[in-house]
Amino acid sequence: MSERLRANAIRRAYTIEDLRQAAKNTLPKGVFDFYDGAAEDEDTLKNNALAFKKQLWRPHVLRDVSKVDPSGEVFGSKIGLPLAIGPTGGAGFGHPLADLALAKAAAQFNIPYCLSTSATTSIERLAEHAPGRLWFQAYVLSDQVHFWKLQERALSAGYEALMITVDLAVGGKRVKDHHNHFSLPFRFSDRNLIDMLSRPRWLFRMMRHGFPVMENLVGANAPKASAMKSLSGLGSSVGKNYDPSFDFDRLKEVRERWPKKLIVKGVQRGDDAAKLVELGVDLIVVSNHGGRQLDGAQASLEVLPEVLASVAGRVPVWVDGGIRHGGDMAKALSLGASGVLSGRATLYGAVAAAHEGAHQALSILSDEFLRTMQLCGVCRAKEFQRDLLQKQI
Template sequence: MPTMNLVPVTSEDYRRIAERKLPRFLFDYVDGGAYDEATLRRNVSDFARIEPKQRVMRDVSNVTTNGMLAGENCEMPLALAPVGMGGMLARRAEVQAKRAADAAGVPFTLSTVSICALEEIASVSSKPFWFQLYMLRDRAIVQEILDRAWDVGVRTLVFTVDLAVVGERYRDVRNGIAGGASAWGKLRAGLLSYLSHPQWAIDVGIKGKPHTFGNLTKYVPAATDPSQYREWVGSQFDASVTWKDIEWLRGIWNGKLIIKGVLSSEDAHSAAEAGADGVIVSNHGGRQLDGVASSISVLPGVRDKIDGRAEVLLDGGIRSGLDVFRAKALGADGVLIGRPWAYAVAAGGEDGVENLLTAMRRELTVAMALCGVDNMNDINSDLVVARPR
């Protein structure tokens, strides 16, 4: 079916439309992973091995997906994950996604390297949002950004720890946004890609300005486009960060602290010992070290190691409400979705994200009802069977 006639329902539907609407370099930036993208694929395929157990003749006339994430009530245990350069996918896309998340009753997480600044997102509504931060070499900048986040009402900080160095992402190299491309490759990824996507060029390229990393404009005043900011951010990533730095962060941040990028039970234990309120089991969407385990495959071990000392969330591979059910059954308190909302905002803006979240909540409701449970607290490992690869 041609994508122009497609009525989108699933994450894959939105992905197909986004691929048509976005310049190739932007679609590949969102869609791609590290090296040969084995982990990216495994994140998704490993969910298919988790079979729900259908149970009948239970009273499921009042199924509710309501839950709690980071101490906040939500309509389902799901948050929009931070997506770097998200505002390039649609006009002021992070603003549109925040509005959609508000309407769906779930948290939105703003990336450090978002196009829209903290203050612009805060102006959307009085509903709080989460903020994601990297440990930068300049700790004074870290402190200042945290102060700005607190001043606009952020009370949940998502701190990403799996970016000591940037993963080798071949699609970005081929498209000229990570260095290494030929002059022809850069032209094809730049001007020619814009010309072949005139709707994006007008709506985002012209009407969606400024194309700067809003949270960092003050610190890179000479930069005029995202690629120049990327270079500065890359130089600021601090490969010397240890759990002692997390203890320092815990000492200056008075809100919830969630550590994102945990992929082993040992690191989960260290995060809890450093004072984290939660951990996000994540391999950065398969964008860092290719070949590592899928997020869902290591979730049970992390859950057991944490043993209630911190909240356990999962990021990576969630593509449906049924996947939310599966993650919950294997021990997640909640999940984050990145690529699905990125595809949806590129395909349909605010309405696309809101419709995607509505569909995922409906899928979660159906999964719960057909497995014989009517509230999130009753979802457990007895309701699924994990088949071997």
């Protein structure tokens, strides 16, 4: 299929599932599975999606919904939708321009974009080429010097907020990656080479742009081989550079050193959330990393009420995990979230077709969100309320 035909197919994509299929048809299996897959039996991945399906609408009718306002708000200023694009590392293995495409699409929709530590575009390169509200997600690296340096670089490059992800003390057990011989940093093997040769267009693009590198990790000291194994002795393809000793005290130090907005992502309990509020965090994201870390964890949507009760309005609480429809965004807001992060929903588009794909993903989510507002009789995104939903038992 020519690039033009592919771009047309992306523009015609009507759902996030259409974009997922486009990514599947474009990428080697190992690369697609890295994005699509999750930890162990992928139960939490399924739980996240199911939790949205179990919430059923009780819409209002006979309201004037000829004009609706889908905008949201974060850190005191308006955003186009109550949505930000969450951090997804390694996007460049799908398409070399994926990070930039996501950031540019986010700017077009006036929503924030969060760059991952393991992105294949550096902090500075992204800030230089992508306008808009940028957040930087820092993994807690075992190389502490590099960890602090990344934060200084994000500050100098003008990023609005720092996001610390806390659900990754060690890497999750990604069974598909293991079977596909997929790891980051990428290493060639017989199996993944045959897989890559099955997608010559993808391979040609990679060769033209140069094989992607996790640019923010260049210069970071790798931990000793022994530290790269989990306590069980079995290595994981992710989380090799991370520091499992990071705790609340160390987070306090981050809070003291980072002068701008601080977001903590990966919270799954009310008591932890309360401690974070006391520590001075500005925004909490309820998340289980899209099921990629602890398999068997509750769906993030199910945890949201406990976290909200514990936080009691002191800081905004956002949620991610399983959002594939604009209606899912609306359900999260109805249950009390101030906003949501997209993960795979926007990633599928960006890795299938960079700019067209990222833009189309946001167009789909935005269109569905607006439609849900109108069909629920809600004129402003802030008006989504708990009583619009009934949980199916």
